[in-house]
Amino acid sequence: MSYLLAIVIFMAGCAFGFGLAYFLRQREREMAEGLKGVFAQVSMDSLSRNSEEFMRLAKSVLEAKTGEGEKQLESKKELIDAQLVNMKDSLEKLQLFMNSMEKDREAKFAEISEQIKGTVRQTERLTDVANDLNRALSSSAERGRWGERMALDIIRAAGLVEGVNYKEQQTMKNGSRPDFTFFLPKGLMLNMDVKFPLDNYVRYYQTDGAERESCLKLFIKDVRTKIKDVKDRGYVDRAEDTLDVVLLFIPNESVYEFIYENDDTVMDFALNNNVILTSPMSLFAVLAVIRQSVENFAFESTSADMLKLFGEFYKQWKMFSEKFEMLGRRIDDVKKEFEVLTTTRTKQLERPLEKIDTLRREKGLEID
Incomplete structure (x- = not known):
């Protein structure tokens, strides 16, 4: 019995507890809803005031x-x-x-x-x-004419005049006919040959190998043969007052250097045969020396005549000066006599004329 009572009491207590809890819970909800409304109203009022203040401040x-x-x-x-x-x-x-x-x-x-x-x-x-x-x-013929033109251009550039300083293709008494003959002082002459063998030189640059070496040897041989040929042509003839040497013109500097580079004895060989090898540059130098020597000789040959003329001029000048000085003295004497006539003699003549004129006026005579 007691056990059932305890259970009833416990269950009643639990029901009361649940009821009280439910009541308190409802009361809490109501209070929360009320507070929520109050806080919402307060928040809205605060927000409204803050918004207006914020808008004013922002503005x-x-x-x-x-x-x-x-x-x-x-x-x-x-x-x-x-x-x-x-x-x-x-x-x-x-x-x-x-x-x-x-x-x-x-x-x-x-x-x-x-x-x-x-x-x-x-x-x-x-x-x-x-x-x-x-x-x-x-072409050998063209090479000959080309060499002559080259030489002629250099001769004119050096200031030489044809017929005065040189002649072209002049036949000598022995029958030889050099390309150019230059006239030197005291009646001497210097001959020049301008035809030079270039066939093997041209072939040398057109071939190669062993054939090229063969062309080189043939060209050096041609040069030496040409030197001997020039020597034997009679261009050097003392009976015709030529120099003991003759010029052989090589119309190209490259060919001249090529010969010297490949045969350094050819120059001595040429000199031993009374032949001087000349390139365009060296020919110009030789001709310049020839022209200067001719001009110097002409000046020296006329120096004596010029001195005689100076002596004659001095003599005539001295005579002229003496005569001029004598004429000056005579002019001075005439000047003095003229001054006497214009001063003393004139005054002496004017005095009696003045007296005559005074006497005429006293007599009352008029001049028609």
Whole structure:
């Protein structure tokens, strides 16, 4: 019984506890809902007041910032305008510079174009000269005429005059006929031959190997043969007042150097045969010496005549000076006599004339 009572009491206690808990829970909810409404109202009022304050503050800040922004924008605008003006000036200067560069480029392009045209013309002339030289070297007759033209150009460049300083193709008394004969002081003469063998020299550059070496040997042999041939032609003849040597003209500096490089004894061989090998440059030097020696000899040969003329001139000048001095003295004497006539004698003549004129006026005589 007690056990059931305890269970009943426990269950009643639990029901009461649950009921009390439920009541308290409901009461708590109601209180929470009330507080929530109060807090919501308070929050809304606070938020409304804060929003209005925030809007006023934001408006004032925005107005201040807007004013500052307008000022900054105005200063920036002035700075930008100044920068734009500077940029405009810079662009104008750049445009002027570009125009100047364009004009200069056009001028330089025209100049370069003209230079290219000049180079083309020079190249064409060089090609023509090379072709002419090739034709000249391919024919012995042409080589001879080419050598004569080269020699003649050098002779004229040295200032020699045909018929005065030299003659071309003049036949000697012994029948020889050198290409050029130069006239030296005291009636002496110097002969020159300009025909030079170049066949094997040309073949040397057209071949190679053993054949090339063979052409080299043949060319050196041709040179020595030509030297002997010039010696035996009678160009050196004391009976005709020639020098003891004769000139052999090699019409190309390269050929002259080629001979010396491949046969350093050929020069001595030529001198032993009374032959002097000359290139265009060395021929010009020889002719310059010839011209100077002729002029010096002509001056020396006329020095005695000039001294005689100076003596005669001095004699005549002395006589002229004496006569001129005598004439000067006579002029001085005449001047003195003239001064006497214009002063003393004139006054002596004027005195009686004045007395005569006074007497005429006293008598009342008029002059018609």
